[in-house]
Amino acid sequence: xxxxxxxxxxxxxxxxxxxxxxxxxxxxxxxxxxxxxxxxxxxxxxxxxxxxxxxxxxxxxxxxxxxxxxxxxxxxxxxxxxxxxxxxxxxxxxxxxxxxxxxxxxxxxxxxxxxxxxxxxxxxxxxxxxxxxxxxxxxxxxxxxxxxxxxxxxxxxxxxxxxxxxxxxxxxxxxxxxxxxxxxxxxxxxxxxxxxxxxxxxxxxxxxxxxxxxxxxxxxxxxxxxxxxxxxxxxxxxxxxxxxxxxxxxxxxxxxxxxxxxxxxxxxxxxxxxxxxxxxxxxxxxxxxxxxxxxxxxxxxxxxxxxxxxxxxxxxxxxxxxxxxxxxxxxxxxxxxxxxxxxxxxxxxxxxxxxxxxxxxxxxxxxxxxxxxxxxxxxxxxxxxxxxxxxxxxxxxxxxxxxxxxxxxxxxxxxxxxxxxxxxxxxxxxxxxxxxxxxxxxxxxxxxxxxxxxxxxxxxxxxxxxxxxxxxxxxxxxxxxxxxxxxxxxx
Numbered sequence: 001x002x003x004x005x006x007x008x009x010x011x012x013x014x015x016x017x018x019x020x021x022x023x024x025x026x027x028x029x030x031x032x033x034x035x036x037x038x039x040x041x042x043x044x045x046x047x048x049x050x051x052x053x054x055x056x057x058x059x060x061x062x063x064x065x066x067x068x069x070x071x072x073x074x075x076x077x078x079x080x081x082x083x084x085x086x087x088x089x090x091x092x093x094x095x096x097x098x099x100x101x102x103x104x105x106x107x108x109x110x111x112x113x114x115x116x117x118x119x120x121x122x123x124x125x126x127x128x129x130x131x132x133x134x135x136x137x138x139x140x141x142x143x144x145x146x147x148x149x150x151x152x153x154x155x156x157x158x159x160x161x162x163x164x165x166x167x168x169x170x171x172x173x174x175x176x177x178x179x180x181x182x183x184x185x186x187x188x189x190x191x192x193x194x195x196x197x198x199x200x201x202x203x204x205x206x207x208x209x210x211x212x213x214x215x216x217x218x219x220x221x222x223x224x225x226x227x228x229x230x231x232x233x234x235x236x237x238x239x240x241x242x243x244x245x246x247x248x249x250x251x252x253x254x255x256x257x258x259x260x261x262x263x264x265x266x267x268x269x270x271x272x273x274x275x276x277x278x279x280x281x282x283x284x285x286x287x288x289x290x291x292x293x294x295x296x297x298x299x300x301x302x303x304x305x306x307x308x309x310x311x312x313x314x315x316x317x318x319x320x321x322x323x324x325x326x327x328x329x330x331x332x333x334x335x336x337x338x339x340x341x342x343x344x345x346x347x348x349x350x351x352x353x354x355x356x357x358x359x360x361x362x363x364x365x366x367x368x369x370x371x372x373x374x375x376x377x378x379x380x381x382x383x384x385x386x387x388x389x390x391x392x393x394x395x396x397x398x399x400x401x402x403x404x405x406x407x408x409x410x411x412x413x414x415x416x417x418x419x420x421x422x423x424x425x426x427x428x429x430x431x432x433x434x435x436x437x438x439x440x441x442x443x444x445x446x447x448x449x450x451x452x453x454x455x456x457x458x459x460x461x462x463x464x465x466x467x468x469x470x471x472x473x474x475x476x477x478x479x480x481x482x483x484x485x486x487x488x489x490x491x
Contacts, residue, residue, distance in 0.1 A: 011042065014066075016050030019058040028060070028091045029067045036095040036143050041074050056276050056322065060090030061100040064120075067091060067143060068150075077150040086110060087146070089122040095143040097122035104243040107132040108236055120146060127250060128243060130169040132236060141165030178255040180225030183399060184392040186218050188382040193219070195377040195484060197399050200226035201406035202463030203419035205310060205332035207295070207370070210379030211349070212342045216335040219379065220291045223333055224258045225396035227289075228404045234287045237327060241286050245279050257288035259330075263297040270298075271305045277317040277324040282309055285330035295334040296364035303369055306332065310372045313420075332373065338362075348381050374419065374456045375484040406466035418463045426455055430462045431472045439475050443482055457481045 012026045033040045048066050050057050065087045072079035088106060090098040099122050107119060107129035118136040121129055126139035140146045145165035183193065192208065196219060199206045206223075208216040230238070235254045242248035242257065259281045261270060272280030282290055292298060309315045309328035316325045338344040339358045344351040353361075370376075410418050414429040421429060432440070444454045458473075461481035465473045 011044070012046045012048075014048045014050065016053050017056045018050055019056060021060055022050070022057045022062055025060065025063045025066055025091075028063055028093060029070065031093040032063070032091040032095040032143050033067055033070065035093060036147075038071065038076060038143075038147065039074065041070070044074075046070060046073075058276060059101055060098070061088040061102075063091040064089035064097065064122075064143070064146065068146065071147065072150075075152070077147055078152045081150045084116075085118050085120060087120045089120075089125070089140070091143060097140055097142060099124040101246045102244045103129045104131060104236075104248060105240040107135050107137065108240045111135050126169045128239075128248060130171055131239065131253065133171055133232070135171055137169045137171075139165075139167045139169050178229070180255075180396065181222045183219075183222045183225060183396045184394065186215055186222065186393060187390040188386050188393075189215055189219065189379060190393075192377050192379045193393065193399075195375050196223050196226060197403060198460060198463050198467065198484075199223070199331065199333075199375055200228075200400070201403040201467055202374075202410070202459065203331060203407075203417035204374035204460060204463065205372070205419075206334070206375045206377060207373045208333065208335045208377050208379050209338050211346045211381050212337060214379045214381045216379050217293055220289075220293070220333040220335055221258070221260075222396060223291075223331075224256050224289045226400050226403050227256055227331075228400070228407050230254050230256055230287065238287045241279050241283050241327060245284055247284060257285050258291060259285040259288070260291045260293070263292070263294040265298065265302060267299060267302040267305050270302045271309070271315050271328075272317050272324075272326055273319075275319060276322060277319060277326075279326045280315070282306065282315060282328040282330055283326040286327045287329060288331070289333055290330045291333045291335070293335045295336040296361060300364065300366075303364075304366060307369055307372060334373065336365075346381060348383075371450060371452050372456075374460055376486055377484065378486075402467060406463065409466045409469075410463070418459045418466070421459055421462075426458055430458050431465075432458070432461075432478070433472045433474055436461075436473055436475045436478045440478050443478075447482075447485075449485070453485055457485050460484060 012030065014023055014026065030040055048069065050062065068077065068082065068087060071077045072082060088100055088103070090100055092098060103121055103125035110117065110119060111132050111134055118138060119129055120138045120140055123139055123141055126137050129135060130137040142165050149166060186193070195206060198204065200223065208219060210216055238257060239248050239253060242252070261281045265281065268274065268280065270281050272278055272283055310332060313327065313329035314325055315328045316323065339351055339353040340361050341351055341353050343349045344353065344358060407417060410416070414421065414425065440454070440457070449457070457478070461473050461477040464477040464480050468477070470477070
């Protein structure tokens, strides 16, 4: 019995660093071909080579290509007709095609390289891949729907195939306006709202500090509604990363992502990793918002891993067998209490923490990490009369319009947002007037700012000038930017 099983298994071999789920394709492919009324060559030795040999293969997307390769090798379909076609899909035992992860990323890589080819995918995956402009995508529901298109000229049509499962999918839909929670829901907090407007206009990161219940989470959750609408390229890049992570849905197309991981998330969950490497929360938030509530409660290693992507907009994951680079151009919104009890500096409730407890709590955030966050914003508690009687604030749409106009001024002037300015670009495009230069030099010296702090204050000041429609950055703009570089309160 053992010998017969070994002979059965050895007649169908996969080579090329196939993962367990890929090796299981042997049984799925065999059953799908036989249950579809086609002939599986049981009396032949079949070797499937998944090239390149040094690249690990995972997921069930190889099922359909393997089945078509076997059918072409056995003469049941025209091998020459397969030229110019790409296939991906998982097969059920009955031959039905199931969706696969990463369809949009496949399509984007394929058509972004300028290759003229046609892509065949299962339902749901095909609609996802068709979001790429100029993509030629076909949807197939069953193995027979694909086989029907590539029969040899001398063969008769397969009687059990109706042909209804084969369909050309239209290309990308038009971008439509996305709806987000409205900032008008937050009463009071004019200073915090102003800081979020600056952050949205310039692409800056924000740290919100305040007592429990002051509205930090409400502000952060509504920040994404202030950002400019996504361009087609941004929507494609964001959707491709979500597709790799298995999180993409057509309903989220052209919506800026907001990732909100729990503070128990590990460094791998936050920045990505695994074998093979998968994108983490910072990559899934690409062109969107990464909201980290209870900021100091995250593991130290996870927070320190944010330092590089905050500067570069990418994250490189290196493992012994593989190195991967994922995009991570996100806007960080951190929220934290000023002390363990949360009431340091509050006028409504006394803080019960000792100076040592406050120092340890705030010390969970390293100086280099805090230095990389552009705006440090105090969010005080709102008094009950103000909360009940204050009218709604400005709606997100009004603030967004100002942010879009300011971002457009920056793009016209320098081709990128102010947050992305580096090196000599800061000197070239910030355009400080003479009085602002003197003011900043004196202030930076007295406050003991690092070069990074000075540069970040300059970029924030340039954003404030863009919001005001000013050509140069003036003293008032620098002064407002300086208030967002304040250190955390201590006991």
